[in-house]
Each structure stands twice: as structure tokens, then as C-alpha cells.
Amino acid sequence: MANVQTSTAYIRWFDDLTIKDVDTVGGKNASLGELIRELQPKGIKVPDGFATTADAFCYFLRDSGLDTFIAETLAEIDVHDVASLQKGGNAIRQAIVTQPLPTDLELEIVDAYTQLRSRSVCDPDALLEVAVRSSATAEDLPDASFAGQQETYLNVRGESDLLQTCRRCFASLYTDRAISYRIDKGFDHQQVALSIGVQEMVRSDLGAAGVMFTIDTESGFPDVILINSAYGLGENVVQGAVIPDEFYVFKPTLKQGFDAIVRKKLGSKEFKLIYDTGGGRMTKNVPVDSSDRHRFSISDSEVLQLARWGQIIETHYSEQAGTPRPMDIEWAKDGITGDLFIVQARPETVQSQKSLDCLEQYRLLSQGKVLATGRAVGSKIGTGSVHCITDVSQLSGFQKGEVLIAEKTDPDWEPVMKKAAAIVTERGGRTCHAAIVSRELGLPAVVGVEKATHALKDGQAVTVSCSEGDVGKVYEGTLDFQVDRISLADLPRPKTQVMMNLANPEQAFSLAAVPNDGVGLARMEFIINDTIKIHPMALLNFEKIDHWNTRSTIDTLTRGFADKATFFVDRLAQGIATIAAAFYPKDVIVRMSDFKTNEYANLIGGEPFEPREENPMIGFRGAARYYHPRYKEAFGLECRAIRKVREEMGLINVKLMIPFCRTADEGRQVQAVMAQHGLERGSNGLEIYVMCELPSNVFNAEEFAEIFDGFSIGSNDLTQLILGVDRDSEIVANIFDERNPAVVSAIESVISVAKAKGRKIGICGQAPSDYPDFAQMLVKAGIDSISLTPDAILSTTVKIDEAEKSLKERICQQS
Secondary structure, eight states, X not given: OOOOSOOOSSEEXXXXXXXXXXXXXXXXXXXXXXXXXXXXXXXXXXXXXXEEOHHHHHHHHHHHTHHHHHHHHHHHOOTTSHHHHHHHHHHHHHHHHTSOOOHHHHHHHHHHHHHHHHHSOSOTTSOOEEEEEEEESXXXXXXXXXXXXXOEEEEEESHHHHHHHHHHHHHGGGOHHHXXXXXXXXXXXXXXXXEEEEEEOOOGGGSEEEEEXXXXXXXXXXXXXXXXXXXXXXXXXXXXXXXXXEEEEEHHXXXXXXXXXXXXXXXXXXXXXXXXXXXXXXXXXXXXXXXXXXXXXXXXXXXXXXXXXXXXXXXXXXXXXXXXXXXXXXXXXOTXXXXXXXXEEEEOOSGGGSXXXXXXXXXXXXXOOEEEXXXXXXXXXXXXXXXXXXXXXXXXXXXXXXXXXXXXXXXXXXXXXXXXXXXXXXXXOTTSHHHHXXXXXXOOEEEOOTTXXXXXOTTOEEEEEXXXXXXXXXXXXXXXXXXXXXXXXXXXXXXXXXXXXXXXXXXXXXXXXXXXXXXXXXXXXXXXXXXXXXOHHXXXXXXXXXXXXXXXXXXXXXXXXXXXXXXXXXXXXXXXXXXXXXXTTSOEEEEOOOOOHHHHHTSBTOGGGSOOOSOGGGSSOTHHHHTSTTTHHHHHHHHHHHHIIIIXXXXXXEEEEEXXXXXXXXXXXXXXXXXXXXXXXXXXXXXXXXXXXXXXXXXXXXXXXXXXXXXXXXXXXXXXXXXXXXXXXXXXXXXXXTTSHHHHHHHHXXXXXXXXXXXXXXXXXXXXXXXXXXXXXXXXXXXXXXXXXXXXXXXXXXXXXXXXXXXXXXXXXXX
8 A cells, every 4th residue: 555644753654564573662662563564565455643752752751741640650669569569550540541631742732533434445435444543662572562451442432432542552561561561671661652553453352363373382392373363352262261162283294285273172162252332441352252253253264364464574574683483473354344353463472482592391200080181382381379360450469389270361460370379270272471470480281271260269289281282281289290391402313214003193282393304103093083072983884873862962072074984084083283383394194083882882872883793802803894894984084184194285295004904915905995085006106004913924025015104113903913912901912022033033033034025124013112222223133113102211222322333343444
């Protein structure tokens, strides 16, 4: 948009600003100017507006004499005393909001508002609706977010309301939390001024709005974009008033043109913030209809559009800074036009500041009763006594080291949040105020915990754990935990590939930081059991299920999916895609489902579809199911999910593995079924491996090598079947030992055959994780890769490196 207006002494139009104007209009307004000037030509839409300058703020304080009063009042405040902070902050704010602006400044603001209305496409007979945002000259910096320190006002209409709101914005530079935050961060109050941004409203009250981060907010994984969305104006998402929808988009394959949404989570979205047309208020919260709550607030195409914009913005700001610059972006969807807009963009200030040279891992050393669960923020653990706060007036009673429990937090709570050992809120998502501040303070937090203020009682000792993946847990009692801090600078990288065994997709982004060569075993069963929960044949034959409770449970879990089979495909695809994205472009070997019949029967609706077996361990499992009429159709759903991951999301680093394949002929039948579903070995680089976990896999290794791309040794089952031992039997379990000479001989034999046939061979069993000497034996046998549990990777990597060096020395001595 061409700027046909001219700036005045105290007014600057957004399209006349750049990111270099922070000293003039603050970080928020400078960034809006940068977006409009530099990125609007690239298709990013940003609402028009103008800013008052920092000089206007200083002029107002100086002209009214408030500057002296503020300095004297600030000098008397003890920020460590909540009562003192509240009293002094309130006195300053009241003095500012009751003081009229200088006449010439008022005239400039009113004139700019009139010009903005003439530039707008709004109804000529209606008042222009604007958002009035505070923009301090020390905020939105790469190492200090000042998140929510000053106020934003929405749906401001008319000159009188605008001028009153401008004074309220000026006053918000002295909110209790802003005063406290500046002192904590070492900023001189007198050196910080406030600019006001006046921006045309996007009618997201009729649409949707939210927040977008160009980095994973919990792990710092840089290759995803996190988008939170809810109906109505965006303040509900920012403040954590609702549990929003959540989307993860994978950047590398998004750039390649794929539909790269690797994870979606439906939020409850209980309320939406809309315009208030009466009563003197500007906005109000109203309940969301049940039908809208049970569907996503924006479409997949809109998610992808926002993600593309996020990439453009991140790239631009990174180039400006000369260093990677993940971004924290607010967006809105106009419910009238359907257009998307970016309304704010600032640097992300937590994960981007962390060192990449050291891993910090929190581990619970014991378990306890789980009192509540929600969305984990961060990966730490905290303990303390519960202190529930239901109103801001109760803040002064909060003591250092307590666990803060609240419906939600807002910026006024920050002076006590930094005293907390952990934070738990009933509402909010991973981009809400409580989450952002908890990360910046380095505190564990669990958000979106239903009825937390009822389930957790004042004075109760609890442990808040965010160390177990996406789900944060509040345990009863004070549990012991350990913090491992591991330097990665000197960790060797052996020639033998060190891969990872992984089941939980929600741990993938954080575990990807552990040095590795990919995933040697991604277990499909965890995703089916934990996320899907329903037997696939029950989904395919839903109309035939006559058990009312089962039908009701399935209906509830698959709500929003017209086709229940698609629920299975999409959820499985998202779980696999999350793991594949975390380790991209390194290989991720996904094992097709390997439940036993008794385990399948325990899935919802599963019992009618499963035979009863005396010994499920060697019964109807693995490859035998995939081509059998009892399960073949369900296996087709697994194939559809894999095809979606590889072809629609572009994650061709996914390789497949067939478990418990008894004969080569069985392997051929399985591959024939896979080909019918578009998974043909060799097509688009697809590799298919076989688990080597049966004596027949060892004895007939040459035949298996003809039809598979490689082997992955499953040492657990192989040991049981070679020794004839049930490792779960307390009577004979002591005989189970992967280091038994018979087992070692079998493993050495199959490695030899695989190498001779030019096939890849690795191991994904438990033995190398438990016994470093076993890993050393594998190196000497010439294995290509060793896949380990995450907690064993670092120590075993060192042992593998030592084994390689020892072997090399021995060869040199012999020659």
C-alpha cells in the first residue's frame, strides 16, 4: 500500500517504519512497519495503522509533570513486596489515566485516526474499529520478550474512546508486572518509553485467531511451526482463557510443496471473544456451540498458508539479524472476508537462547499416584506444596517454592509466578501466557488441566513432571528425581550407526537433540494403543457393533471424522510423521503393527475380532496377520497411513519393517498386499526390512535377503525362541540372556550372511542398551547399526567408539 499520508511530529505510519525504528516506536510497532514495507509485497497481509512515537510519551509526561511523580513513586516501591508493588503501580497508573493529553498531541492522534478511516474499506457510515496496542522501546528483543507486560485494547471505536484508550496504554507501562520485569531484566525505568500502535481491526470475532511459533516451544526443535487457533479474537489464546486447537507443520517438506501438517490436536475452545455492542465494554466472552467445539477452527489449507507466511517472516528476520531468528507471531482470520492477517511478529526469546552444547534431562526416580494431567510445558520437574489462587487479590499470600494452581494466569500474576516451583492451569495451550512465562522463568508448567483447582488441595505436597513427553503429570507427594547434564562437545561419532528405539511421538522432538543416526525402531503399537485406542476392525465394521457402550465410546473418540477408518489412518499417520520429521532426513524404520491377539483384544471393540490363543507369543501375530482375511483389511489402513506420510507429507525417510515373518514365502505375500495399497518396494526409494527374531530368519537368511532390503535383529524374541525361555516367567527368567553363546553365534551368523549379500543389518533389541560388552561384540561382527533406548545412547556410543578403535588397532598389529 502506498503511503499517501505524511507523518507528523508525534505520529508515524506503519508503512513508513522499519525494524530499525525500535527507539522511535518500540519493538512491536517497528516490526509491524517492517512486515508491511518488506513482506506485504510477498503476499503477507498486515492490517494498516499508525504509531505514536516515544517522544510523544515523553512529551506527555514532561508537559503534565508526571515524570517527577513517577520517578519518586518508583523509588519507594519494593518489588519483592507484592503489596508495595501493587500500591505504587496503581498510584502511577491512576495519575496517568486521569491526566489529559497535550492538545496538539490529541489533535495529531485524531487526525491520524480520520486518515486511517479514509484509507480503510470500512462502512463509511460506521465508526472505524481499531486495536490499540502498547509498544515499549524495550520489548520484543531477542533475549527478553516482555510478553504481556503492557496492554492491548480491541474494538476501540471513535475519537473519544481512542484518546481515553491511549492514556490507558501509556499507563500500562507501569503495570505491576512491567515494573517488576524491568527490574529483573536490568532495564532503567527512565530509559524505557512507550509507543502506541493504532491498527485497523481484523474481524476475527467472526472468524478465528491465534499464535504461531516458528520453533517447537518445548524442545527448541527448529524445523517445525507450531500454530494455535481458536474462534474469536486472539486474546483468549494469548491469555490462556481457552484450550486452543494445535497444529505442527514440518518446514523442510512444506518448502518442497507437500501438505506437511504432521500433527493436529483438537482443543476444547470453550469460549470465544467477540465485540460487545452495549454496556460500555469493548469485548465479551460467549460460549462456543458444541458442533463448533468439535471441529477445527481453521482448515488445513489455512494452516499451511499461515505456516508458509511463518517461514517467510522467519527467513526475513534471520537475514536481517545475520543469525537464525525463530519468531513468535500473532495472526487473525477475518470472518467476513475469510482473509488471513498477521497482526504481530516478535523474536522468540526462550528456546533460541539455549546452548546446543549441553543436554539437560530430568528423570523421575520413582512413580506415584497421578492426580491430574494436561499439556506439558518444558521438560523439567518441580515439587512443592499446592497453593490455589482464584483471584488476583490473593497473590500477596503466595510463598516462594509453592506450586501455583490457577484457572489461568495473566501478566498481573508474574511477580508471584517467579516464586513458584511449578505452575498448573486449568486452561490454555502451549502458546498462552502461563506457558510463555514459565519457559522464560525455567519452570515446569502443565496447562489445560481440567478442574485443577478442585483436584488439587491447598497445602498438598505434589510433584509436577514435564519430563515424560507431551503429557504433563501432577503426582501425589514429593517424588525423587534426577537431572543429567551432558556435554555433547566431546562425544565421539563412531562409524557404526547409533540409532534410537522410539515409541512415543510426543518425545520425538526433544529426543532428536541426542546425537544419533536416525531411528532403528519406531513402534507403531504405541501410537495405536495410546492415541487411537480402537481396534481397526471395529472401525471398519462399526455398523455391525451391537454393544451400546462400545459404539458410544468409538463415536466419542472419532468425533469430527465422518469416516471412522480415516480416523485410524490420520492419527497413525500423524504419530509416524512426527517421529519421521524429528529425525529427517535420517532413516526412520517403522515396524508395522506387532500386537499379540490378547493385546489386540484389549483395544476398544477388539474382542470380537480376535481368536483366543493359549500361547499368543507364537500365535497369530506379525506378518501372518497382514495377508490373513481376519486382519488384511485393517493392515490396509496401516498401509494407507504410511503412504500418507511418505507421499502427502513428503517424509520419504520412512522405511518399513515386517515383524515375526516366519518364512520367505510369507514375506512375499505381505509385500504383495503392501503393493496393492501403493507401497511397492523400491518405488520412490521405499525400503522394506525384516525383523530377524526367529531361528528361521537366521537359518534361511540367504532366502530372506533375496526379498528384503535388510535385517533388524530383535534380540529379545530371538533369545526367547533360541533358548526356549519365557523371559516373563519368574521361574525360568534367570536363564534368559542375550549373551548366551547360542544367541551370539546366531547373531554373528546372520550378520555374516547379510554382509555377503550386500544387505543392511542392524539390531533394535534391548541387549546393546543393557550390556555395553554386547554392543562391542556387534561391532566386531561388522554390524551396520545399533539402535538403542534413548537413555543408553550416550554411554553406549562411547563403548562402540572404543570397540571400533580397539578393532582397528588389532588389525593394524596383525598387518
